Ligand code: PEP
């Protein structure tokens with residue numbers, strides 16, 4: 001048995017080759033101050049480096065556009081925004097002017113401060129932007145200090161596996177498949193830009209391996225299993241053969257899935273399931289259409305605030321929502337208003353750390369307390385609504401009061417827009433995320449005030465079981481198949497049906513094969529899944545019978561434990577589909593704890 005490192009599956013496929021160790025180094029910045037008469041020269045140096053870095057990134061963006069397409073090219077936008085961010089630019093200028101720091105030192109200090117602030121959060125989206133920040137840092141500093149731009153420098157003899165603590169989009173976009181067979185990084189997440197680019201380039205990749213990456217020596221043979229997120233050190237002949245055969249099966253399976261984009265998700269006994277996508281960025285709307293989604297069941301809007309030092313303006317939000325509305329055409333899009341707080345803190349909130357952030361000032365509590373922030377978002381959604389079918393979805397609703405207060409603000413916003421003569425969607429539906437046990441218990445009350453329900457099982461599981469969803473030590477307790485959670489889901493569906501309002505689910509559970517099967521069995525007819533899981537879940541829907549799912553779900557809800565519930569579902573499913581081929585979104589084994 002070869003030694004295996006576990007990481008996050010970032011880009012599917014299998015690659016074998018010798019390890020090529022690479023480290024992106026941040027330039028060393030000399031600790032010197034300058035006399036006042038050199039301030040102007042240093043300011044000019046900073047400005048020149050900033051302009052150069054902007055041109056360089058625009059060039060890379062164009063390269064990405066040519067090689068991979070418009071969506072991948074957008075990956076470079078956050079870096080362009082950073083180079084224009086007043087917090088960075090004005091902060092650097094102030095350090096040069098007021099503290100007599102050199103341009104390099106002033107800029108570096110500002111970057112280090114921003115990174116420290118960003119690292120304070122555990123929110124994946126902010127963590128993902130840290131590689132962009134590092135890249136911007138290296139580019140600008142190398143220009144100021146007159147150093148060569150760091151390159152990968154792989155000799156094109158034999159395709160290698162690049163092993164690095166971190167890879168940035170700038171490095172990844174230039175990787176050539178004939179030279180680089182795969183990559184492994186210590187840091188990174190599945191949604192980091194480097195991972196997204198790896199998927200576009202079809203380069204197998206495993207990220208987030210952690211310190212274990214140190215076990216890899218230069219030239220050591222590696223097998224990268226990008227589908228499951230594993231790296232085999234010095235793989236045996238048996239391992240290599242097994243993967244070769246498995247990959248063959250996977251290729252056939254993928255070809256079958258690719259054909260599914262334009263067929264409908266209908267169960268074997270004729271029940272049509274609405275299959276929507278969860279997205280985090282405007283550019284993903286086009287991908288959802290391409291994958292054959294019926295609409296967007298969850299648009300997380302936190303991309304608008306990540307790394308921002310001020311409240312996002314209405315126009316910027318309007319542009320983003322209009323882009324999505326237009327991309328989706330007549331398909332529905334549920335825009336979730338800012339779910340800030342908890343694990344998602346933008347810089348402008350500036351509140352002291354809380355003892356229990358998940359139970360703290362978050363989501364609807366923040367937006368209702370900050371009407372200026374909320375109003376801008378509501379106005380932007382209302383205005384963009386005329387370009388498609390946008391719906392407003394409120395996170396963490398616990399009471400009818402929160403809904404009433406939001407409706408009031410919504411009506412005021414409409415009145416303002418009318419006065420200003422702006423066009424907007426007068427009938428934009430207002431629904432809620434059902435993600436607390438209190439919301440489930442009072443679902444029939446909330447249904448009188450909400451136009452639709454969207455079940456957020458990620459949070460519902462955490463609050464129902466009192467298990468922090470982000471705590472790895474508690475992962476075995478975090479179980480959406482726990483009969484307690486399953487019954488809450490069932491209760492919510494029943495309440496929505498009784499009130500004749502639409503209900504869908506956008507928690508991770510719907511992206512899991514066993515989870516989706518259970519939900520169909522509980523009567524859910526609208527699943528919003530991770531973008532990458534759409535075709536697999538469609539395949540699942542088309543392979544099962546809703547009546548069999550209903551029987552299995554009834555037994556699962558009556559099970560004594562989550563494990564028992566899961567086993568019931570897996571046994572039933574195994575008769576209908578080849579479970580070994582389903583990967584679902586996180587590369588986990590279907591039905592394993594999510
Ligand atoms: C949820 O809680 O299930 C959900 C979809 O929202 P988020 O994961 O963004 O909290």
Ligand code: MG
Pocket residue numbers: 395435456458459
């Ligand atoms: Mg949630």
